[in-house]
Amino acid sequence: MSEGEAFDFQIDRIITIVKDTGAKVIGLQFPEGFKRRSPGIGSKIEDETGVTVLISGNPCFGACDIDVALVDNVEVLFHFGHAPLDDNALSRKVYFIETRSDVDVKAVVELAVPELKGQKIGLITTVQHVHKLKDASLVLKEHGKDCVICTGDSKIAYPGQVLGCNFSAARNEDCDEYLYIGSGQFHPLGVSLATKKHVLIADPFVNELREADSSKVLRQRSAVIAKSLDAESFGIVVSSKPGQERMKLAEELKKMAKKHGKDAYILTMDLVTPDQLLQFKMDAFVNTACPRIAVDEVGRFNAPMLTPLEFEIVLGEREWEDLYFDEIAGE
Ligand code: SF4
Structure with a gap:
């Protein structure tokens, strides 16, 4: 920030x-x-x-x-x-x-208008700017756009809010494209993969626009999957952090691995870091903790670190085309 x-x-x-x-x-x-x-x-x-x-x-x-x-x-x-x-x-x-930002968003949304080709625009952001979505929506409406600020699932406290592990507020209505207000890349990339729609990033801190271009991250994820195709042993990582713990998912993944004749071990820990996994000599890891870890720390683990969805692709249980960012869904 x-x-x-x-x-x-x-x-x-x-x-x-x-x-x-x-x-x-x-x-x-x-x-x-x-x-x-x-x-x-x-x-x-x-x-x-x-x-x-x-x-x-x-x-x-x-x-x-x-x-x-x-x-x-x-x-x-x-x-x-x-x-x-x-x-x-x-x-x-x-x-x-919540530590909300008082930065103005109207100027950067004005800047974004000519770049938005669709009619129905979904507005998304993080909690820092969620109280400014109304301002953003007024600007879009003044320019004749239909504006949608969707409620997410139970993990999402405010309409239009997205987390790095939950894009439900972008999926609840079919928009032509999305405008993300904020400074990071991860959330808009997640939305673009989850919706398969164009996502424009409007950064109000520097008053700049960027495209959420998922091609690089998809290339990286494809390389991680490719490196795991011959893996025989998998460490399935579970975090003990209250909002990240997905033991049930880890158990299901372990069962799936066994069904495919692979060895799988559930590794529990608090913080998941490359150092933490260094001494486990597995062919690949599967991360059920914060979904950002596998993506943000790509290449830094001593073996490929897959997301649960990518693990399904490795095992042949999911098509490559169905590759999204992992999410921790609510109700
Ligand atoms: S699991 Fe990761 S992306 Fe989700 S809220 Fe926690 S830190 Fe953020």
């Missing part, structure tokens, strides 16, 4: 919650991009309330990734940068501070 842009850390709300709950010890958990802000925010809360602040130093990539050990040691945990997921069993103690 851009250094210069203002994000709403809701310090006053946090102070009120701390005072109202009478908490003596609280936790703060930030995603990587906001960690450097933690000392300033922590001191302000301590100064205003006298509470003791513990800051999570563990990596944090999503609402799936609550610091469970820290939750046990505090009365309240404030988790920044993400909207809640549906299955957060810890939510009684955890407050989600």
